[in-house]
Amino acid sequence: GFLDFRTKARALALKAIPPDEIIWVEPKAVTETTLSMFSSGAFDTGGASKATPLNKNSKVLPVSQVSVSPEFLRLAEAVAHSNAAGKWTLLYRLLWRLTYENKRLLEVITDDDVKAALDIQKKIKREVHKIHAFVRFERVEDTSTPSGERYVAWMKTDHPCLQLAAPFFMRRFGDRPFTILTPFECAHWDLEKLTYSEGSPVAPDRGESVDELWKSYYKSSFNPARLNISMMKKEMPVRYWDALPEADIIRDLILEAPERLKKMAKNQNVRAEPPETTDLAELKKAATGCTACPLYKTGTHMVFGEGSKTSRIMVIGEQPGDTEDLEGKPFRGPAGKVFDRVLNDLGLDREALYVTNAVKHFKWKHTDIPNPSSPTGKTRLHQRASGAEMHACKPWLEKEIDAIKPDVIVCLGATAAQAIFGKVCKISDYKGKLVTDLPWAPNVLVSYHPSAILRAPDKNEAREMEENMRNVLALAHELSKKH
Ligand code: SF4
Known part of the structure; x- marks a missing residue:
């Protein structure tokens, strides 16, 4: 038009x-x-x-x-x-x-x-x-697509502006065929082209299971600390509620909010309580039973650090990934392979280092992508640990540092850097800098996490990021020899 x-x-x-x-x-x-x-x-x-x-x-x-x-x-x-x-x-x-x-x-x-x-x-x-905010997709069978499925959403809109909104979903969910129905027009993504057809005046039947899924998702993501009822009404006008399965639980969540807020305030300050020892085996045993944050409920294994007790270099990553969670060891899987390749290039022995993570349990969420080797049968998507979870887990890392007393700490990734610097860090701010005034070790270096290298948008960038990690670990090795 x-x-x-x-x-x-x-x-x-x-x-x-x-x-x-x-x-x-x-x-x-x-x-x-x-x-x-x-x-x-x-x-x-x-x-x-x-x-x-x-x-x-x-x-x-x-x-x-x-x-x-x-x-x-x-x-x-x-x-x-x-x-x-x-x-x-x-x-x-x-x-x-x-x-x-x-x-x-x-x-x-x-x-x-x-x-x-x-x-x-x-x-x-x-x-x-x-x-963008309120579209909710339901998975339906569709034999015309390569995967045999299609994601369908219906939304009551006041204006025929779906053509301005639909490209956002194509960028976000471009790997899945979807259809968005509105009273004015419908958008269809077939993995190659976004097309539009006549509108759908009424919502198609929605499966209950999907409604339940959204309700539980909404419940878990609802933050009582940010509860602002008038803002909610403004953001979620009643005319959109038909399309929102979670709308009928909002009232209950609002009533429960004060109690949940109290609990949250208590949880914000919860910290793990390691035993008074610097024996790594004892610490690992104690951490296995840690329940200081909710991540112990979803992680398969608590993944403690491993390596040489006498290492002068301590490498800190973010948190265990899917493979690490299943094997109970840090830096395994595809990211571990990148790390090993860099060490191999430098002639460094992984066993001679001490390698750990800032957070000891795997944080993840479900996806619909099948993965037979996963405990859930579906791919588990890594989620970044929250500030409260990092805070709760920090005593284990402090104990590890205390036990190893490294000359050089290498933080791989922003979460590791945040744990050591005590503030939100951007890798680009610390790239190539040697920090010597932190209490944890005489020398601290920062580089990319191997999984960030795997996610790099193109090969050139991945090569540059890996090169940076190689240089940082080489410098760490040189510095460790001086002490
Ligand atoms: S992530 Fe850390 S603080 Fe949370 S339960 Fe696991 S070990 Fe404890």
Whole structure:
């Protein structure tokens, strides 16, 4: 629709057809894949050219003179995807006035046309945000897709702006076919193309199991500390509730919030309590029974550090991953292979180092991706430990440092750096820097975690990150020889 408008409005403006000589016609229905905003033949340039007489002062402009700013294009795109009556008339009038009256018209925010368009743009931005925030997908069987499934969501929207919102889902869930249904239009992603079709006025039946899944997800992610009821109502207007399975548990969660808040405040300060020893075997045994944070419930093994008790270098990673959790040992699996490759390049023996993690249990969440070797049968997706979990686990790391008394600590990844520096750290801020004023060790170095190297967007970046890790470990080795 918007593209049609652009083409036709530009042709009209070129021919200097004034706004009051044009009647814009809305389409009767949205057609498959092409959302024409004009009924067939109702408005073409041929017809427009006959719309004489022209305004006395009008003149036909050369093509290059009907050009508009990106700001107007953004505004026009939002207005075009609104449900506002007379939107095409408003847009053409703005285009006309920008072309023939004042090129800087959009700066006059008190102008009635500009103000009306900006108000609509604001509404559309909010609507797009709502779609991003509240769309809930249900998995259904679909034999036409390679995986035999499709993710379907329905949402009651107030404006036909799904085309502005749907590309976000394509970027996020691009590896899965999905369909988003709204009363105005539907978006379909088939892993190659995003297409649009006519709207669906009512919600399709939704499976109860999916509702339950969302409720439990919402319950686990609901944070009573951030409870602001008026904001919730503003963010989640009642008209969206039809699409939200969790809506019927919100009341209960609000009632439970004060009690949960008290519990959370207590948990924020919970710290593991290691025994008074520097014997690593005893510490490991004690940590196996640790329940200081909730991660012990979901982790298969507590993964303590391992390596030489006399090592001068201590390498600290983030937390165990899927393989480490199953094997009960740090730096295994694909990330462990990257680490071993770097050590091998440097001629360093892993057994001669002490290798551990800042957090000792694996934090993960379910995905639907099958993985027969996983205890759940599904791939477990790594989740970053929270500040409270890192805080709870820190005493185990302190004890390990106390037992090893390393000359050099190498933090691999931001979580490890945060544990040692006591503040949120960006790897780029510490890359290549030797820090000598921390209480934990005379020398502290920071580099990338091997799993971040595996996730690098391209081979060049991965190579550079691995090179940095190699340099940092080589420097750690040199420094350890001086002590
Ligand atoms: S992650 Fe650390 S603090 Fe939490 S239960 Fe495991 S060992 Fe204890």
